[in-house]
Amino acid sequence: MTENPPSSTRRSNVSRQELVELVRSQLEALLQQENFQGAKALLVPVQPVDIAQAIEDLPKAMQAIAFRLLSKQEAIEVYEYLDSSVQQSLIAELRHQEVFDIIDKMSPDDRARLFDELPAKVVRRLLEQLSPDEREATALLLGYKEGTAGRIMTTEYLSVKEGLTISQAIERVRVFASAAETIYYLYVTDRERRLTGTLSFRDLVIAQPEQRLGEIMTCDVVFVHTDTDQEEVARVIQHYDLVAVPVVDTEQRLVGIVTVDDVLDVLEQETTEDIYTLGGLEAGGDRYFQTNILTAARKRVVWLFVLLIANTGTATVISSQEDVLKQVVALAAFIPLLIDAGGNVGAQSSTVVIRGLNLKEVGIKKALQIVTRETITGALLGVMLGVAVIIWAYFLEGSLPIAITVGMSLVAITIIAAFSGSGLPFLFGSLGLDPALMSAPFITTAVDVLGVFVYLMIARVILQI
Structure with missing residues (x-):
């Protein structure tokens, strides 16, 4: 059955x-x-x-x-x-x-x-x-270059000449609507096919039949060029709440439109690439879970090798301060706690900054203001977490000097982490590098190496080793 x-x-x-x-x-x-x-x-x-x-x-x-x-x-x-x-x-x-x-x-x-x-x-x-x-x-x-408006646009659109009457334009819509991607907008051009205005289908229907398109069209046209980056196209459509945006060439001639459904595909693709990049993965066009195991491993191994080599710096710092750890072995137990907490703070700061850069909410001109803000935030977080850690460390070890050492180190490490997490994306962006790709390994390295070094230096001072 x-x-x-x-x-x-x-x-x-x-x-x-x-x-x-x-x-x-x-x-x-x-x-x-x-x-x-x-x-x-x-x-x-x-x-x-x-x-x-x-x-x-x-x-x-x-x-x-x-x-x-x-x-x-x-x-x-x-x-x-x-x-x-x-x-x-x-x-x-x-x-x-x-x-x-x-x-x-x-x-x-x-x-x-x-x-x-x-x-x-x-x-x-x-x-x-x-x-x-x-x-x-x-x-x-x-x-057209991949990732540009010219590459994702469609040439199936409705254009009309500005000298037509409303009745003539409606007749043209009847004839050619089936071949167009969308008829929500009509694009008005002159004799040289230059874009001069737009009007919605609603404007067309409610206008008087004898009126000319030039009388009712919107002359302040929102458009993009063929070489405009696809992410910028998506932002334009989102900002102006458009169903489609016209695409023009260098001579202002209408050559196509980008529709909102294509923009949604772009946003999904770009967001996926950003997430992969933040995770230290090589972005690819194929779906990750449909790739074979060897390909999946290749996409992930590059930055893992980078981090593996970078973290040898942490081992070097610990080795150089071996005498401190020998005298107060209990200090070693708190190293993972400190560098993990610092790494989390750094990741939070870099995430909000990178997202702000991607959305154009912040720019290089605001770098000092944003870094200062995040560093102060890191200090506040360090104080709040530090108090809790002092209590916990005292409960575990029964030694107030060790507890204060761990607490003060956490404050210093969170400040370093917040400064690095917010500052490095701006630095790499100004150098023309991808902030999302470059920031994660450098933030991890900075927090690990500097964090351990600061921790053991504070221990020397407080514990008088």
Whole structure:
């Protein structure tokens, strides 16, 4: 007995992720039973983006089979939502004509992203099969530098001449709307295709039919250039609450638009890269958990080696102060506590500063103000933590001098950590280096080496060794 597709009632009682998992499990069961008609019926009421996720989670051998169950139009929509690794796998599995039909109907920006992941030989073959217009649009996007507005824009937009009347513009929308990525905005250009204004579809509908577009359009246009960084494009769309932003070339000619759905993909990609970088991992385009073990290890080993070598400085400091530790062995027990606490404070300071730099909330001009603020914050944190540590150390060792040594050292270490954590991102940023990538290992090294050194120096003074 085959399983039935999830009903609309059941859907209302589950989350989107649970629905996708339900569809995937039922789809896999139906394919195992070779009940292709039932599998096809299962996918009919499901959104393309959810179908894509369900197919991605299937065993690799079943992905092409499930994809072939989709209608031609649905297959085109679903294909654009698939992960690039699955897209490449399907290209190898599907017949040439099936691949061509899908690739030719994809939006130019999604097609360009796919071609970025494919071997050059395959890209050349697919480009040759595209219609002249689609080939030109794709080649245009591939000609721009990766990570720029030109690379992520789509050339499927609606533009109108400023001399048209409202009724003429509406007629143009009727004719060309199906080929546009979005019709929420219309972009007004002059005879040389230079961007002169925009108007929303709402403005178009409520205007009088005989009015000219030039009379009602917004002349103060928010736009980006083809070489604008994709993160900056995302910030522009977020700041101005836009559904799409026009892209112009060096001569102010309209060449495309970047839509909010593309920006969401960019934000996810950039955020993932930042998180990997902060963790000391090599950022990559592939999903981490889909990579093999050797690749995963390679992505993580580089900075671990750097930290391993850097931490030999801590061992050197401890070795040089061996006489202190020999006389008061109890001091050694608190070294991990001190450097770990300092590392945590440094990580907090660097995180807020790096995030502020990424969001453009702070800049190099505010470096002194931010570093001073974080250093004072570190001192306050050190005092609060130091009091607790003095009490705890006295409880453990029964020696007030040792307890005071540990407490005072913690105050000094948190100040060093906060100063390093907030100052190093600005330093590396000013040198043109990635603050997220460079800061973590240097902060760890500074806190470990200086922290242990300061701790043992304070011990010499207080304990009179």
